[in-house]
Amino acid sequence: MxxxxxxxxxxxxxxxxxxxxxxxxxxxxxxxxxxxxxxxxxxxxxxxSCFTKSELKRRRKTRKGDGPWGSWSESDDETSEANEIQIEQQDILTDTFVEDKQDLEVEETVEVSNFYGESEKDYQGRGYLHTPNDVDVDLNEERISLRCYLPKKVIRNYPGHLGGTTALKFLPKTGHLMLSGGNDHVIKIWDFYHDHKCLRDFQGHTRPIKALRFTDDCRSFLSSSFDRCVKNWDTETGKVKTKLRLKSTPADVESRPTNPHEFIVGLTNSEILHYDDRVSEKQGLVQTYDHHLSSILALKYFPDGSKFISSSEDKTVRIWENQINVPIKQISDTAQHSMPFLNIHPSYNYFCAQSMDNRIYSFSLKPKYKRHPKKVFKGHSSAGYGISLSFSGDGRYICSGDSKSRLFTWDWNTSRLLSSIKIPGSKPITQVDWHPQETSKVICSGTAGKIYVCD
Incomplete structure (x- = not known):
């Protein structure tokens, strides 16, 4: 057993x-x-080994069983395939409807501009672009002849934009107006003197403003936004002269100094597009520069308009001849970081780049376009933010924002940090611009939204 x-x-x-x-x-x-x-x-x-469709369906029924995950009824198995097909068709129709709706929103967007001043024209029929004569400062000088001084404190502020100011520029040459754009999708032009109020707003973008640039004659300005549109606005009337719908987000836009009809747009798909609004074909596209390997961060034209500089997230800076799709110089290094902002020194001998390693580097504006080893400005915190920089009118000082709500100023010749001003709001200061005719006035703003004037 x-x-x-x-x-x-x-x-x-x-x-x-x-x-x-x-x-x-x-x-x-x-x-x-x-x-x-x-x-x-x-x-x-x-x-x-081989079963017919009816046998396969019967075997699926037996495998499902009567457990908690079993089918509700026998009819469910027969209609499941039809339901799946119907759901897929509904998803396709929904996606198509959303895309069509977005396209219609872009097409049906109406540009509106409201004037808030007392009168659009003075007694001689001149608009606010005309340089005022009732100001103590002579705003018609080509270049400032007086020595500039360090700003010491905040003297006033403007309401700015709700949710943060993303672009801020003085009117070139005179500086009696300033242009701003923000996360509220609105562009505003402000009176720097007199009542310090908003004179006109420009509404037409459906996403936050990315960049603003005046043309050489200041009669119009360019705006780029996250809605993938670039628009050319009339500065005085608020009408749109040119509107472009692009396939990628325009990260930066720059007008050619010698020709207000030409401008370049840097896209997040690593392309730079060159437009001329006098050309009717392809919306005025005359050239494409496509040697960068990642999204474009900043663009800047040479003062004579013959060349331009571009920086990208591929951590390179390239210099291009106008309308030639081959860079004449590539500035790169194994230790180099991406540079989200570029600006040219008033002497036209150097250009500076804000770097993500908390430094500002200087490069020669003449061949061989080498980096200056001694002109490195540090002490601020800029990593993680696209912080701008600006120069004083005489070129003696360089100033920059900071991620800790401060305004820094350095001496251009010695690279020594001279001052640090605490800006209210306790939020990053990303936009900075020095007045082109005043000796010590600087405007700055950031994610707090308000625009501050330092003197």
Whole structure:
């Protein structure tokens, strides 16, 4: 007798164990009977390799079972495929509707401009672009002849933009107006003197403003936004002269100094597009520069308009001849970081780049375009933010914002940090611009939204 009931431990058996007869004789477990069946019946026991659609559907039903994850009813299996197809069709229709709706929003966007001043024209029929004569400062000088001084404190502020100011520029040459754009999708032009109020707003973008640039004659300005649109606005009337719908987000836009009809746009898909609004074909596209390997961060034209500089997230800075898709110089290094902002020194001998390693580097504006080893400005915190920089009118000082709500000023000749002003708001200061005719006035703003004037 075996040690375990149901098993035989006698040595006479050839196998290690034998199934006891106490197990119920079922067809699935009767191995001897299956082995003794006829060859014709053995073929039936083999697994069928091919099934029809109806058999497959029946097998799926048996596999689902009656558990908590089983089908609700037999009709569910028959209609599941139809329901899946219907759901897919609904998703496709929904996606198509959303895309069409977005396109319609872009097409149906109406540009609106509101004037908030007392009168658009003076008694001689001149708009606010005309340089005022009732100001103590002579704003018609080509270049400032007085020595500039360090700003010491915040003297006033403007309401700015709700949610943060993303672009801020003085009117070139005179500086009696300043242009700003923000996360509220609105562009505003402010009176720097007199009442210090907003004179006109420009509404037409559906996403936050990315960059603003005046043309050389200041009669119009360019705006780029996260809605993938670039628009050319009339500065006085608020009408849109040119509107471009691009395939990628325009990270920066720059107008050619010698020709207000030409401008370049840097996209996040690593391309730089060159436009001329006098050309009717391809919306005025005359050239594409595509040697960068990542999204464009900043663009800057040479003062004579013959070349331009570009920086990218591929951590390189390239210099291009106008309308030639081959860079004449690539500035790169293994230790170089990406540079989100570029600006040219008033002497036109250098250009500076804000770097993500908390430094400002200087480069020669003449061939071979090498980096100046001694003109490195540090002490501020700019990593992680696209912080701008600016120069005083005489070129003696360079100033920059900071991620800790401070305004830094350095001496250009010695690279020594001279002052640090704490700006209210305790948020990063990303936009800075020095007045082109005043000796010590600087405007700055950032994610706090308000625009501050330091003197």
């Amino acid at each position: 075996g040690l375990v009931k149901g098993y035989d431990t006698s040595s006479d058996s050839d196998s290690d164990f034998v199934i006891s007869k106490s197990i119920p004789e079922k067809k699935n477990y009767d191995l001897h009977k299956d082995a003794a069946c006829e060859p014709s019946q053995q073929k039936i026991l083999k697994r069928k």
